[in-house]
Amino acid sequence: MEYISTRGAASPLNFEQVTLAGLAGDGGLYVPESWPSFSADEIAAMAGLSYVETAVRVMQPFVGDALDEAELRDICEQAYGRFSHAAVTPLVQLDGRQWLLELFHGPTLAFKDVALQLLGLLFEKFLARQDKHLTVVGATSGDTGSAAIDALAGRDKVDIFMIHPDGRISDVQRRQMTTVLAPNVYNIAIDGSFDDAQAMVKRMFADQEVTNRFSISAVNSINWARLMAQVVYYFYAASQLGAPHRKIAFSVPTGNFGDVFAGYVASKMGLPIERLIVATNVNDILHRALSVGDYSTGTVTPTAAPSMDIQVSSNFERLLFDLEGRDGVKTAARMAAFEQSHNMQLEAAMREKAASIFTSHRVGPDDMSLAMRWAQDLAGHVIDPHSAIGLSAAQNVDLDPSVPVVTLATAHPAKFPDAVERATGIRPALPRRVGDLFDREEKYTRLPGTYDAVKQFVMSNATPTDG
Ligand SMILES: *Cc1c(COP(=O)(O)O)cnc(C)c1O
Numbered sequence: 179m180e181y182i183s184t185r186g187a188a189s190p191l192n193f194e195q196v197t198l199a200g201l202a203g204d205g206g207l208y209v210p211e212s213w214p215s216f217s218a219d220e221i222a223a224m225a226g227l228s229y230v231e232t233a234v235r236v237m238q239p240f241v242g243d244a245l246d247e248a249e250l251r252d253i254c255e256q257a258y259g260r261f262s263h264a265a266v267t268p269l270v271q272l273d274g275r276q277w278l279l280e281l282f283h284g285p286t287l288a289f290k291d292v293a294l295q296l297l298g299l300l301f302e303k304f305l306a307r308q309d310k311h312l313t314v315v316g317a318t319s320g321d322t323g324s325a326a327i328d329a330l331a332g333r334d335k336v337d338i339f340m341i342h343p344d345g346r347i348s349d350v351q352r353r354q355m356t357t358v359l360a361p362n363v364y365n366i367a368i369d370g371s372f373d374d375a376q377a378m379v380k381r382m383f384a385d386q387e388v389t390n391r392f393s394i395s396a397v398n399s400i401n402w403a404r405l406m407a408q409v410v411y412y413f414y415a416a417s418q419l420g421a422p423h424r425k426i427a428f429s430v431p432t433g434n435f436g437d438v439f440a441g442y443v444a445s446k447m448g449l450p451i452e453r454l455i456v457a458t459n460v461n462d463i464l465h466r467a468l469s470v471g472d473y474s475t476g477t478v479t480p481t482a483a484p485s486m487d488i489q490v491s492s493n494f495e496r497l498l499f500d501l502e503g504r505d506g507v508k509t510a511a512r513m514a515a516f517e518q519s520h521n522m523q524l525e526a527a528m529r530e531k532a533a534s535i536f537t538s539h540r541v542g543p544d545d546m547s548l549a550m551r552w553a554q555d556l557a558g559h560v561i562d563p564h565s566a567i568g569l570s571a572a573q574n575v576d577l578d579p580s581v582p583v584v585t586l587a588t589a590h591p592a593k594f595p596d597a598v599e600r601a602t603g604i605r606p607a608l609p610r611r612v613g614d615l616f617d618r619e620e621k622y623t624r625l626p627g628t629y630d631a632v633k634q635f636v637m638s639n640a641t642p643t644d645g
Pocket residue numbers: 288289290321322399431432433434435436437438485486564565588589
């Protein structure tokens with residue numbers, strides 16, 4: 179399998195290269211040159227498989243010959259063996275029609291562990307084959323950072339620099355990152371928003387002073403291997419609910435468009451998905467884009483669901499590329515214009531194409547609280563604010579009532595105890611396995627919100643490519 183850039187100019191890469199690369203040299207994102215697909219019989223044969231076996235089947239076409247089946251299985255067993263639930267991502271029924279897919283049983287209590295535990299192991303495997311040192315630079319609105327740090331702390335031949343917006347993530351989220359004291363982990367708190375942090379990371383990838391000395395890589399959801407790992411649980415959940423014989427809808431609390439894009443990939447691979455509901459909070463660029471074609475940035479409003487508090491959704495470019503008929507030249511022109519004007523209008527034809535699978539819904543703070551209370555009072559489940567946005571959207575969009583709707587539960591409620599307590603009166607306890615988080619020592623560096631300050635810090639602490 180070869181991977182091509184959405185902007186058409188970077189050279190194609192194989193799976194090993196694309197895993198270590200992150201952003202393409204032309205500023206685009208890598209996607210498979212074509213979508214692999216499964217027949218209905220192959221999907222039917224996934225019924226009853228364990229998470230690990232499902233993962234091996236779904237990911238093998240993307241991995242190609244970079245790993246043989248036994249190596250891929252071994253990595254999946256290690257990655258998913260760290261989850262605290264035997265089903266890895268258990269499916270929970272809320273009522274006759276609504277389901278939750280709990281993606282938060284990994285080490286840092288958010289769905290990002292599903293992809294990053296795997297990515298950490300892939301990095302280790304591929305770096306051992308090449309005599310190379312890797313510098314991971316990432317921006318986080320909370321959950322990516324902790325999941326990436328957990329996956330990479332103490333690993334050979336890799337440093338990780340994780341930038342978060344100072345004061346805009348929860349205490350649990352911050353402590354999950356800053357209490358990891360491994361010497362290859364650097365936490366940076368900037369005076370600015372998540373979008374500022376993300377813009378710095380993008381700029382660093384294009385900065386030759388940095389890239390000439392260091393091999394910079396990404397763990398944000400622009401990394402292809404991460405998206406690939408997320409495709410698995412769409413197959414896993416749908417198989418349990420009767421796919422391919424029954425269509426399923428998914429409601430996905432969305433920020434950077436990574437998780438819901440993985441659902442789109444699953445549908446491209448042949449999984450019969452009735453609808454993908456793109457649930458946003460009041461930071462609703464994706465809802466505006468999909469409902470009226472207005473992809474223009476505003477300012478970020480901090481909410482109780484901070485992992486969705488963004489205005490630019492990096493992975494949306496991957497969908498635009500498909501909607502443009504996979505034309506890299508057109509996508510590059512479109513993105514260049516957007517980067518200039520911060521505004522993009524989608525033509526009716528593109529919007530209609532997107533509407534054949536996506537429905538969007540914007541959920542305000544009252545509906546979010548209502549969904550948390552409904553889950554608790556009527557279904558006996560305490561859910562986090564992000565999952566509540568997904569659930570609220572699932573309950574409020576127009577759908578054939580015979581279709582089951584699976585809301586992706588993206589974080590453990592204990593990750594956001596204040597918001598959960600405000601809505602429901604219940605303060606969720608941290609699971610025992612993360613126990614003494616509030617007693618551990620923290621280590622992080624505060625920097626001004628300027629690119630130069632962050633670049634200086636990275637360049638003086640990172641290890642050059644050749645070690
Ligand atoms: C990252 C995250 C999201 C958003 O996922 P995207 O892939 O960025 O759309 C939603 N909920 C939680 C808890 C997250 O950590």
